[in-house]
Amino acid sequence: MADIEKTFIMIKPDAVRDRKTGLIIDRIERSGLTIEKMEKCELDEELVKVHYAHLADKPFFADLVGFMTSGPVVKMVVSGLSAVGKMRTLMGATDPQVAAPGTIRGDFAVDVNANIIHGSDSLENAAIEIERFFG
Numbered sequence: 509m510a511d512i513e514k515t516f517i518m519i520k521p522d523a524v525r526d527r528k529t530g531l532i533i534d535r536i537e538r539s540g541l542t543i544e545k546m547e548k549c550e551l552d553e554e555l556v557k558v559h560y561a562h563l564a565d566k567p568f569f570a571d572l573v574g575f576m577t578s579g580p581v582v583k584m585v586v587s588g589l590s591a592v593g594k595m596r597t598l599m600g601a602t603d604p605q606v607a608a609p610g611t612i613r614g615d616f617a618v619d620v621n622a623n624i625i626h627g628s629d630s631l632e633n634a635a636i637e638i639e640r641f642f643g
Contacts, residue, residue: 513591514544515628516637521579523624524548528616529582532625535612539598541588545642548582559640568621575622583641592634595627 517536519529536543556576563569586595600611604623607614617623628634 512587512589513631513634514585514587514638515591515595515631515634516626516641517584517586517595517628518626518641519582519584520622520624520626521575521581522619522622523616524580524582526616528624531616532612533582535598536584536586536595539588539594541586541591541594543584544587545585546582547584547642548580550580551577553577555640559637571621585638585642592628592631596629599625599627 519532523529523532533543533546553573556573557564560569560572560576563572566572588594598612600607600613602613602623603620604613604617605620607617609615612625613623617625628637
């Protein structure tokens, strides 16, 4: 039997700007997962740099920081059976050009650099990210 897990999810500025937030939240809730916490906010540069520190040596890092601070995001703690894996499947591949139809990225995203949603990739990272964004 799968365990109840918590994961961190963030709807990125492009999805908020394009009014996709409600559609994404609906998909999360219809999947059987529970949104325990949710807040719309703007991220500061320092927090974004910490969150994406593993990409700091990439040529696109400055653009990523600029994108993530370009407008509000919606951050969430989502829970349920196998929440991390279930959300990863629901989101689809990072590159929306190869994300399957029916996934959030496959249906709503157009660019790998602005792919509308972030989700923790492991239970360990979920715990770190939940603490980072919700304290």
